[in-house]
Amino acid sequence: MLQQFGFTQYESQVYQALITSGQVLDATGIVKMSGVPRSKVYEVLQRLLEKGMILESTTEKKRLYSALPLEAAIEKLKAHFESNVQEMKKVHRKSAPVDDRVWTLKDNHSIQSVMKELLDGARKSIIISGWEDDLQFYLPLLEEKYKHGLKIHIHVIGVIESIIPSIITLIPDSRHEHLERSRILIVDEQEILFAGIEESKWQSIRTQSRPMVKFFTEFFYHDVALTQITQKYRDTIMEDEEIQKILFNLRY
Incomplete structure (x- = not known):
């Protein structure tokens, strides 16, 4: 019950025994209802x-x-959590040298959190690519950064409405069966995060490596160029079966 908030298993068992009993208990009653050993119960109660x-x-x-x-306990835990968050915000990291290692990160919520952190820390420019429903999650922050004068370039699969002018939109063809979800984020031309789905789970890499930053920047503009060329010369391109086959085999 309380383990997810940093309490031990025994602490959780004792609290749950007390809250569910609906009555006051002595140590003997707590031992019976909680399953906590008598040798440990007084320590846990303390x-x-x-x-x-x-x-x-x-x-x-x-x-x-x-x-x-229970309601008081919930309020206490919420206040404690918020207090910890505020303390974490007070911590100032020292300026670190460029970290050219490649870091991997899994879990969609964790990846989204890191992306928001990178976006929030952007000072000059943001390059971002993704699907419409993904980018909607970051759009308010992107627009706020745009209002503060940052250069924002967006490549989106689908359609989004925004005050940001530099948005390139790709409407995928229904025959493009191999197109997979992915995200690219490049911040201040210094750090990249690339995320994709492997075996139905989101996975990502993050790095400040200059060659990797350059590669994914080129990858982004490759997608932008391909999108614009395809849209402008769509009728001509789609008449060429060989080119059509190549386009529909692209994964990203």
Whole structure:
């Protein structure tokens, strides 16, 4: 119950026993209901008391315990979390040299969080490519950066409405069966994040390596050029079966 908030298994078991019993319990009752060993229960109760998650009373030389009401516990955990977040924001990292290592990151939510962090830290320029529903997630931040004078270049698969003028739109052909979801983010011409789906799961790489930054910048403008050429000369291109076959085999 509480383990996901940083409590131990025994602490979680004791709190759950108290909150679900609906009554005050002594140590013996807590041992029976929680499954926590008697040799550990007093230690666990003391930690929960110090954390403000339970209440203690002494009646006729007997110690009794009650759980902090659930709504109060939720408010306490929320306040504690917010306090920790604010403390983290106060930490200032020292300027670090260019890190040319390639870092891998999995899980879509983690990748989205890192992308927002990179976008938020951008100071000069942003190059970003992705699908319409993906880019909508970042659009408010992108527009805010544009209002602050950053150069923003977007390549989107699908259609988005934005105040940002430099948006290149690709409407995929229904016959383009191999086109896969991906994201490219290049910040200040110094750092890139590329994400794609492998075996139905998002995976990404992140690096400040100059050759990699240059490669993915060229990759982005390759997509932009291909999109514009295809749109402008679509009728002519689609008459050529060989070119058509190549285009429809592109993955990104």
